[in-house]
Amino acid sequence: MKANLKQLKKSRFYSEEFKREIVKDFESGRFSVLQLKKLHSISDLAIYLWIHKFSTFNEKGSRVVEKKNSSSEKLKKLEARVKELEGIVGRKQISIDYLEKIIKIASDELNVDIKKNPIRYNLLVSKKQIKNKL
Numbered sequence: 001m002k003a004n005l006k007q008l009k010k011s012r013f014y015s016e017e018f019k020r021e022i023v024k025d026f027e028s029g030r031f032s033v034l035q036l037k038k039l040h041s042i043s044d045l046a047i048y049l050w051i052h053k054f055s056t057f058n059e060k061g062s063r064v065v066e067k068k069n070s071s072s073e074k075l076k077k078l079e080a081r082v083k084e085l086e087g088i089v090g091r092k093q094i095s096i097d098y099l100e101k102i103i104k105i106a107s108d109e110l111n112v113d114i115k116k117n118p119i120r121y122n123l124l125v126s127k128k129q130i131k132n133k134l
Helices: 016-028 033-040 042-053 071-110 120-134
Strands: none
Touching: 016 042, 016 071, 033 042
């Protein structure tokens, strides 16, 4: 007969003053939700609901927002990075233009299109070097 009896769940009711005291302890930073849960044998869900209901940080019209990196700082860093990369691209373009000019001058002197025939250019240069050594 005793096996069929279900254990009745006991409900506990807490006063508003007690709930506010729990929220105050949490907000002051003295206790975490987990510590309050163990200390008072209260479910963490109940504590979170009380924090939502009684917290001074949860008043209408005010919101506490904490950001590690504000968007303006992030924007400034990104703009600085863009400027740095534009400088790198500019220097690379100058280098490319310089090398293309050298290739053009060499092509005009040797009467060979070096861009289209790089192997032939190497052969011509090596032949000239051999003649110059003789």
